Amino acid sequence: MKIKHIGLLTRIIIAIIIGIAFGHLLPAPIIRLFVTFNEFFSEFLGFAIPLIILALVTVAISDVGKNAGRLLLITVFIAYGATLFSGFLSYSVGQSIFPMIITPGSPIQTIEQVEKITPFFSVAIPPLMSVMTSLVLAFTIGLGLASMHNNTLKEVAHNFQEIILKLISDAILPLLPLYIFGIFLNMTYSGEVYSILIVFIKIIGVIFLMHIFLLIFQYSVAALFVKRNPFKLLGRMMPAYFTALGTQSSAATIPVTLEQAKKNGVDPKIAGFVIPLCATIHLSGSTLKIVACALALMIMQGMPYDLSLFAAFIFMLGITMVAAPGVPGGAIMAALGILQSTLGFGKEEQALMIALYITMDSFGTACNVTGDGAIALIINKITAKKETPKP
Template identity: 75%
Template structure:
């Protein structure tokens, strides 16, 4: 009999639906078993993320050659510009609509922070290095390999890349649906999502619409470069979007984002460079959400704010979150310092920001990774034009 193959996207959708459906049905012992698995798998993801970055980015930069430095700069500038645009879009939309939707002077004690289901045990798998160290190491090795005349070290990097790719395809991708099922099972049983989201239900609707507008805008800009239908380009990225909804991690979604970006016509070398890099430095969805939640919370508490205050906050937020690990909740953890120093948030405000952010983390992460595909299209077009111009000059010479 012919084996029935179910794609990654249907498996993820089934996992999400099953997690919500069985969250209040399965016995607590079984739910804790899935939560325990999720804890171990999450630790393995955290361990793997720096290795994925080093394995993919190093070889990608080395293969690009001496132009890698310029491509790195172009990618960083485009990603940072996209993040700033999302932050200011969120601010101006919030100042327009939030005051009429939010009840002011609401005490924070009315918002209770639900606790998730605890696992049976925890297994710590510390990563060999943090994400920023992995990025700097990948840049250094890749740029160095691009200028070396020998291939000995590059062959080692290629072998390491093969190990990383095998780990992704044989371990991470097959277990992702189980991991996603456990996440939604836990959140449904604990009531964490619904309890927190009920506080800001109207604001969440606006944030979701902003995410959709932002993605359509990003792919319209990318479509101008590649001269293709933006909605078809965006449609091919939906597996990455739904994967991020479940994993809540840009880095954990890298394999899917990478595959769908290549299907959109981006060369594998450019995709292998841009996607892992943007998983850490491109945080449009997260920035949009943090700015909106912070603004809404300030309006709710009657705290004074103005454009200059939030402009400084958005510029710093785009830089600070580059240091955020590509794991669930990493962006809000990295932003706590400037929430306190710039916006004056105390412990209660920070706790509520964390609760709100984690509850909506899936949508921001999905917006981040889907937007990575648009940036890859632009970088690929720029590099293709430059390479064609260089080849033409060589032929003339």
Template identity: 60%
Template sequence: MKFPKINLLVKIIIAIILGIIAGQFFPIWLGRFFATFNAIFSQFLGFLIPLIILGFVAPAIADIGNKAGKMLLATAALAYLSTTLSGFMSYWVGDTFFPRLISPAALRNLEEGHDLSAYFTVEMPPLFGVMSALVLAFTLGLALAYIKGDTLKSALNEFRDVVSMTIAKVIIPLLPLYIFGIFLNMTVSGQVATVLSAFVKIILVIFAMHIFLLLVQYLIAGLVARKNPLKLLYTMLPAYFTALGTQSSAATIPVTLRQAIKMGVDEDTVGFVIPLCATIHMSGSAMKIVACAVALMIMQGLPYDTPMFAGFIFMIGISIIAAPGVPGGAIMASLGLLANMLGFSEADQALMIALYIAMDSFGTACNVTGDGFIAIVINRCFPSTAHRMNESL
């Protein structure tokens, strides 16, 4: 008898509920077993973070560089601009409204407030730092694009597959247990009610931002294509709802292709832009990451300013390039930047993972639907270039 597969979001929700319940009656000695698992898991995750960045970014940059052309550069630039502007909008909304919706400094003592300590931990220092990983990824990616080195390119692609498999087969399956331990700890320390109340408000605000972002994107697309923007957005709804189920931009490509053609975009343009944007256009993901980061910093009373987040947003648009087609890929690729640039602790990162995955489907749907907007703009700017581009690739 086969049991139905349980969605990751459902597993996370169950883990949170069980963590809250268990925190009411678990003895300290039993809770410390889960704290020990969390300590070891955190070390392993910290070890993987630079490898995730290197594995995703270097092959993606090499791929883009190998397909040089005005149309490709325009598509990549528009995707990056959309991603970063989405991040800045998210920062402005979070900075303006979150202090009124959630209690500032409510989790100031998040780390110190935990009553459960690990029996032991295993140190797993990363091979190199996050910034070193980014610099190395850029160097290798740009160099491979220039010299067209097939051997090293193939090795990097295989390394990317190894990293993706590790996330899909190790990190993601163990994530619910990790989240269970986090909420068990927070229940013991009496902070879980504050966290859950803030989660609900943050999720509602981010969902409203998604809707607003898509309306703005398709208003621009309507002006460019001289078509009704609401009709264009309505045409892309099948791709939106498909992405809600798949939680993967790559898995939704066939539907996105079909709906973009229905909007009147040339088939050659669609065949070039949509698969590319599935890996480089992450406006919905950037919006979620930035909003969640602002909310957690406010909740802990941590200082932040616009220059700090500006640097973070510009880097996040690069680090989540080619995030794997598994739930939570973008947040895994951004953990290093959260730690290095915003000073997030392991507990902060765990809350970011839980909060991000709670909205993972909606972020992916926003990414996918936004790909149609980019296809419309590129089709208008390069009406006869796509066919030549596809023939040369």
């Protein structure tokens, strides 16, 4: 009974600490049990994520009504603008600092692949549709319901949403700390939690500081709209930050992000629309990290670069990020094409980008989802102004 009264943030932090501590103590068979659970829960999350997006976004668009199209455009515009800002911020800071801490043309160390413990067994639970298919389907059905007066179909959508919300509250959220414990347990045991960090520790430090600055900036902008303390607003989003830190997935963190956005005063209908949408289209943290890592590797390799080259890369990256699936490492996989075509990265550079990105994937994802809360605050204020009747 007492465990239920411990907040989600506290449980997640405890899970991370215990996972790192026990990773050095527990024998391989015990760790393998947790890895088996994580494999199953990960499959279950992958199955549930498209359903969560479909249920929440469909009802949100339907409830917004005729303003759904305008709300969608405003949200996409703000999310894309935030992504571009993070990309140019990353380039500006990186080209000023990286040359001082990186020796141009220095040999790149080979990163050995760490063999993780495998589960005893795995059960494949393929999702009914991809994340992007779910998102497009939610737009289609939601906009259709918003323009219709068929209460029966809207009631079906609301009932479906209730089922998914019950799934979130009764199954996903209670098991999240155990899932995160298993992730850090396996990473610590295998040595992966330290191996690559040592190679690029200075670069990682700069990127982490940029993430902090970006979040403070985003919530300072949101605070100007809602006229509230930005640090209190940001503080309420910390459960989402630490959940993303463990799961490494924006989409898997939607339930927590949604709950914390509501606690910040965002209307449930707006939160139900903006949060799932931004989990797919708003990747400021990931964009910042990809730009910084790409720039660092180019400096390390002695490759030529300038603002015009990276401007083209950042604008394309902002669009490509929308196609990134809501799974760990999805953003870098979606970005490999333009890393090759725009920056001229070969297989070696791409492999190093993947290794460096995956090492910090959780921090970029945490920045993404926490920033979603700032966008939700801004959208909530804009829509409130629009809907306020004139005296």
